[in-house]
Amino acid sequence: MFKRDYLKKPDWLKIKIPSGDEFKEVYDLLKKYNLSTVCQEARCPNMHECWSKKSATIMILGKMCTRACRFCAVETGNPYGQIDPEEPEHVAEVIKILGLKYVVITSVDRDDLDDFGSSHYAQTIKSIKEKNPNTKVEALIPDFSLQEKYLKQVVHAQPFVIGHNVETVKKLTPYIRDRRCGYEKSLNVLGIIKKINSNIYTKSGFMIGLGEEKDEIVETLRDLKNVEVDVVTIGQYLQPTKKHHFVQKYYTPEEFDEFKKIGEDIGIQHILSGPLVRSSYHASEVL
Secondary structure, three states, rough: OOOOOOOOOHHHEEEEEOOOOHHHHHHEEEHOOOOEEOOOHHHOOHHHHHHHHOOOEEEOOOOOEEEOOOOEEEEEEOOOOOOOOOHHHHHHHHHHHOOOOOOOEEEEOOOOOOOOOHHHHHHHHHHHHHHHOOOEEEEEOOOOHHHHHHHHHHOOOOEEEOOEEEEEEOOOOOHHHOOOOOHHHHHHHHHHHHHHHOOOEEEEEEEEEEOOOOOHHHHHHHHHHHHOOOOOEEEEEOOOOOOOOOOOOOOOHHHHHHHHHHHHOOOOOOOEEEEOOOOOOHHHOOO
């Protein structure tokens, strides 16, 4: 079904090695406050660009995810209910020091917690807003097992944007994502958020190059439009280690432009589509 050999990376996927004073300042601050970023844990190719602009996607609720998706480099296991109660304040303080006007907060999945980490999410958002009243907060959340009462906690904390990724097309979801995830489940998360508060912007993203067909990409865009998602990101899947799913295809920049046009024609308000686009890439520039 899938190719099991390496495809050579095309020139348009070459990236810079992280460096510079701004990069070091972000790195040192995160280390001082014992904070993680999805930039590091998921080996994001845009880490140099974002950190050099003093922008980072902060990952809360620890470094260990209770789910094991075939595309993701984040460590998987059982954290046994451990969380850092000081994390919300530490996150808010780092944002204040860096002077960020827009911040993305994401997390690992925490199926070991009774509320799946939703109250910790809400408290982190509240702490950021209290200490940084002019900062816009984007929350990139897990599915909280599709329980509306936990989704409400995050919505009621009133972030500027709530994101939840479908990650891949419907057909590949059972193979690529953990069994506790689901394509329809993710669409329902996005739909419930809009139902709770239609004024909050919603966002979702997916990778291509995993083995999908063009018509499945179009179908995914239509499905996201049907649940009134405001922002969609489309990026190239990059295999993080030899143990992960092999890249099946490298799409050209022109093909990404085509998918952007298709999404716009379907009626999606904002689309970021490109080889190096990730969920939080240029997040502050979209809305």
